[in-house]
Amino acid sequence: MKGNVMIRSIRKYHKWLMAFVGVQFLFWSLTGLYMVSFDIHYIHGETLVKENEASIALSQVTYPISELLAQYPEAESISLTTLIDRPVYLFSEPKSKPSWRLVDAKTGLILPVIDKMMAIHIAESKYSGNSEIKSIRLLSKSTDVPPELSSRYIPVWKIDYDQFSSPTLYISQESGKLVTKRHDFWRLFDWMWRFHIMDYDDGENVANWFLLLVASLGILAAFAGAVLTYIRVFKPNYNEVK
Amino acid sequence: MYKLSKTVHKWASLFVGIQLLIWLATGLYFNLMDHEKATGNNNRQHVSQIGNHQDFVFKPIKSLGLPAPKALNLVWILGEPYYQLKYELPAHAEALQDQLVVHAVTGTSFQLTERDALKIAKQSFTGTVTEPIISFVQPPIDNLPKQKTAVWKVQLGDVDNTEVFVNAYTGEVVGHFNDDRRLRDLMFTLHFMDYNNQGSFNNWWIILFGAATFFLSISGLIWLVELVKSQQFKISFHKANKAVQLHYSDNSKTETLILKSNDTVLESLAIKGVFIPSSCGGGGTCGKCKFIANKDASIWPADRQQLSKEELEQGYRLSCQHNVSEFENITLAKQLNAKHIYLTLVSSEFVTPFIKELKFEPTSNAVLNYRAGAYMQFHIPASQYEATFDDVPEGYQSFWKGMASQTLQHDKIVRSYSIVNFDTETHQLTFAVRWQVPVNKIGEVGIGSSYLCSLSLGDTIEATGPFSEFYARPNSLNRRVFIGAGSGMAPLRAIIFEQFNKYDVSNPTLFIFGARTEKDLLYKDQFKKLESTNSSFNYVPVLSQPSSNWQGREGYVQDILEDYINQDDPLTDIEFYLCGPAAMMIEVENKLHLLGIDSVNIFKDDFSRNSK
Numbered sequence: 109m110k111g112n113v114m115i116r117s118i119r120k121y122h123k124w125l126m127a128f129v130g131v132q133f134l135f136w137s138l139t140g141l142y143m144v145s146f147d148i149h150y151i152h153g154e155t156l157v158k159e160n161e162a163s164i165a166l167s168q169v170t171y172p173i174s175e176l177l178a179q180y181p182e183a184e185s186i187s188l189t190t191l192i193d194r195p196v197y198l199f200s201e202p203k204s205k206p207s208w209r210l211v212d213a214k215t216g217l218i219l220p221v222i223d224k225m226m227a228i229h230i231a232e233s234k235y236s237g238n239s240e241i242k243s244i245r246l247l248s249k250s251t252d253v254p255p256e257l258s259s260r261y262i263p264v265w266k267i268d269y270d271q272f273s274s275p276t277l278y279i280s281q282e283s284g285k286l287v288t289k290r291h292d293f294w295r296l297f298d299w300m301w302r303f304h305i306m307d308y309d310d311g312e313n314v315a316n317w318f319l320l321l322v323a324s325l326g327i328l329a330a331f332a333g334a335v336l337t338y339i340r341v342f343k344p345n346y347n348e349v350k
Numbered sequence: 351m352y353k354l355s356k357t358v359h360k361w362a363s364l365f366v367g368i369q370l371l372i373w374l375a376t377g378l379y380f381n382l383m384d385h386e387k388a389t390g391n392n393n394r395q396h397v398s399q400i401g402n403h404q405d406f407v408f409k410p411i412k413s414l415g416l417p418a419p420k421a422l423n424l425v426w427i428l429g430e431p432y433y434q435l436k437y438e439l440p441a442h443a444e445a446l447q448d449q450l451v452v453h454a455v456t457g458t459s460f461q462l463t464e465r466d467a468l469k470i471a472k473q474s475f476t477g478t479v480t481e482p483i484i485s486f487v488q489p490p491i492d493n494l495p496k497q498k499t500a501v502w503k504v505q506l507g508d509v510d511n512t513e514v515f516v517n518a519y520t521g522e523v524v525g526h527f528n529d530d531r532r533l534r535d536l537m538f539t540l541h542f543m544d545y546n547n548q549g550s551f552n553n554w555w556i557i558l559f560g561a562a563t564f565f566l567s568i569s570g571l572i573w574l575v576e577l578v579k580s581q582q583f584k585i586s587f588h589k590a591n592k593a594v595q596l597h598y599s600d601n602s603k604t605e606t607l608i609l610k611s612n613d614t615v616l617e618s619l620a621i622k623g624v625f626i627p628s629s630c631g632g633g634g635t636c637g638k639c640k641f642i643a644n645k646d647a648s649i650w651p652a653d654r655q656q657l658s659k660e661e662l663e664q665g666y667r668l669s670c671q672h673n674v675s676e677f678e679n680i681t682l683a684k685q686l687n688a689k690h691i692y693l694t695l696v697s698s699e700f701v702t703p704f705i706k707e708l709k710f711e712p713t714s715n716a717v718l719n720y721r722a723g724a725y726m727q728f729h730i731p732a733s734q735y736e737a738t739f740d741d742v743p744e745g746y747q748s749f750w751k752g753m754a755s756q757t758l759q760h761d762k763i764v765r766s767y768s769i770v771n772f773d774t775e776t777h778q779l780t781f782a783v784r785w786q787v788p789v790n791k792i793g794e795v796g797i798g799s800s801y802l803c804s805l806s807l808g809d810t811i812e813a814t815g816p817f818s819e820f821y822a823r824p825n826s827l828n829r830r831v832f833i834g835a836g837s838g839m840a841p842l843r844a845i846i847f848e849q850f851n852k853y854d855v856s857n858p859t860l861f862i863f864g865a866r867t868e869k870d871l872l873y874k875d876q877f878k879k880l881e882s883t884n885s886s887f888n889y890v891p892v893l894s895q896p897s898s899n900w901q902g903r904e905g906y907v908q909d910i911l912e913d914y915i916n917q918d919d920p921l922t923d924i925e926f927y928l929c930g931p932a933a934m935m936i937e938v939e940n941k942l943h944l945l946g947i948d949s950v951n952i953f954k955d956d957f958s959r960n961s962k
Contacts, residue, residue: 116617119632127583130574134567136373141560144542144551154441161439163418172410173424173454177403184400188411188422314380323378330371337363340630 125329139300153289171216208282227265242270352651355572362566376541390531393477401429427521444496467502471514480507495549580650615669632670642681703749722772722848723841726815734759752791765798768840772848784837820955835864838930864907929955
């Protein structure tokens with residue numbers, strides 16, 4: 109009899125707890141399943157850009173790094189890279205504005221910030237798809253920045269492609285670098301994440317009290333369920349009053 | 351769909367089981383952990399290694415004489431400038447394998463020495479370093495599954511067991527790992543089911559378990575919908591009470607109970623001490639808690655799954671699925687006057703080679719009223735003892751040859767045994783317990799039967815009951831056929847003697863009893879005597895292995911059954927009562943169905959509960 113009372117209350121706990129937190133189990137499984145089923149590299153848009161970048165034409169680097177340093181003594185994080193077939197120095201000057209600068213590695217001339225045409229040019233050289241650009245817009249104020257982009261990247265060119273997953277490339281106006289990219293699979297992933305950790309605004313706070321509450325009740329409910337399954341599967345005549 | 355969802359729920363939960371609990375527990379850990387500490391960077395600091403570029407004469411990149419890279423960075427290591435030439439630009443820095451680092455002044459290729467690695471590691475750490483241990487590690491690296499190039503591993507010997515990893519080709523600090531970080535990484539491994547340590551959550555195991563969890567959740571929600579539909583989620587803030595008439599189907603008594611309206615019938619009766627059998631505890635999955643409502647009571651999906659159409663039409667419903675508020679009258683299919691009592695053994699004797707007749711006296715003055723055919727549940731305590739077989743009478747000893755005594759150990763168990771007598775026959779409770787002995791005398795004896803058969807006179811045991819669910823149909827004038835074998839005798843004997851000796855019935859009654867040998871014919875004399883004094887009763891023993899002197903029927907009960915059912919009789923007027931081994935019960939029942947006997951006239955007692 110005792111066992112019978114126990115299993116009846118366990119059944120009741122499981123029922124009532126799951127009535128409150130059961131839906132979240134569905135969300136956890138659905139969102140979790142989405143997040144693990146897609147290759148995270150695909151989610152991160154790595155297939156949106158071409159893999160092979162050209163090597164730097166070293167013979168054209170006639171402006172040596174020592175002169176660069178003499179001219180820009182505050183330069184930090186110096187790198188030599190390629191901007192549309194042209195070798196360039198890219199460096200930061202934290203104390204000045206704009207903070208990133210591009211200098212022609214052949215002539216030593218400072219390059220202007222990336223304009224619209226140039227941004228399109230860069231995007232086209234990186235984009236692996238063959239769809240058309242739908243829109244291009246310069247984001248320069250932090251109020252312009254969509255939630256998917258960190259405001260530390262502004263000013264930045266937002267280039268939207270006309271394709272099924274709405275890919276977007278973000279190209280820094282100062283450095284000409286592809287700072288990040290997005291497509292709908294990633295945007296959806298972010299929503300999945302928010303529902304998974306139950307932080308519905310920006311999805312940054314795993315330590316929220318709502319998750320704490322539901323996960324704690326969820327553990328109790330799951331333990332009760334485990335006992336019920338154990339009895340249902342392994343002890344079908346458990347302490348039976350036939 | 352509801353039934354399917356319950357099956358899915360059961361098996362999905364079994365499959366996902368422990369992993370689901372791991373997900374929840376680790377998820378809760380992520381929620382509660384100290385995020386700062388868990389990064390392992392509690393004692394990490396950034397130290398600029400930039401030197402003064404005016405102190406160096408940079409070698410022009412053009413004249414390095416190296417293959418053209420895809421990108422080149424000017425990096426500073428311990429105040430010295432270097433060119434880092436990258437020949438691939440992977441999306442993740444850890445994956446970079448093809449690179450060269452050369453001194454920006456001399457152009458000589460760079461390699462981080464043990465001493466420099468130690469220096470960098472120490473600089474990056476703010477805690478107290480005792481005796482650092484340094485080693486060169488090639489990938490794969492346990493802590494850094496994605497790292498593709500070699501690193502220096504520096505164990506700092508501090509209280510948090512910090513290990514600093516320094517990239518052997520660039521001098522960059524790849525990471526700090528201390529106990530906090532290792533715990534977090536373990537939690538991630540568990541949460542991501544990354545049991546192959548790939549450093550990612552894209553693996554087939556988690557997809558498989560995730561899908562199973564999806565089915566578990568969706569089937570659970572369907573179940574919830576079913577419960578809501580059957581009004582099992584009514585919340586009432588004032589606990590409304592309600593007077594309900596409780597009847598018993600054998601008309602034994604009627605009582606008025608004040609029950610909680612919004613509880614299930616099962617639940618609210620249990621509070622009042624009326625226990626309806628249930629093994630699933632109210633999940634609607636075992637179908638055992640039926641009671642008689644009224645014919646137009648609502649039928650919920652679980653009723654439909656567990657009860658037959660006939661039962662539904664007769665007003666049977668599952669008591670775990672219906673709230674008290676639906677009813678004014680509740681009828682229980684049998685008298686549930688079960689009591690919790692203690693029984694003292696007063697007699698223990700072998701009556702056949704393997705069956706012992708045990709007689710118990712209730713220790714309190716409890717008056718037990720029950721319909722013959724009832725059973726008791728024995729609460730056999732956890733025990734360890736030596737089962738010996740030395741009280742076997744001489745006449746039966748040949749059957750026990752080769753059986754060695756054995757040590758038995760078991761947890762608390764519950765075993766049910768039918769009562770051999772009827773209630774007004776004696777105030778004692780008599781049981782015929784078959785000692786479960788392995789056929790070839792090798793292996794374990796049954797733990798329930800051994801415990802009871804090993805009890806000494808005067809010993810006391812806890813029991814609950816009697817539970818009546820197998821009994822003679824009341825007020826019937828039908829012909830009755832009792833069919834039994836082995837210790838399935840018990841309830842049949844009780845009913846037959848109750849009917850003739852307590853109720854003086856004159857229903858034509860036949861008892862077909864199957865056994866192996868003459869010695870297995872339990873209570874033969876009692877039945878012979880009844881047969882001689884009562885013309886309505888016939889006793890037909892049938893033996894499967896009789897001696898040469900045997901004059902009676904030979905074979906199995908199911909083989910001779912047809913001879914006793916006259917095809918001219920209206921078959922609807924015969925009641926059958928069955929108790930015996932499962933195989934016999936099934937065969938007899940099939941035979942009866944073939945003969946055209948309706949299920950409503952076949953009463954069965956599940957013998958299997960007596961067999962362990």
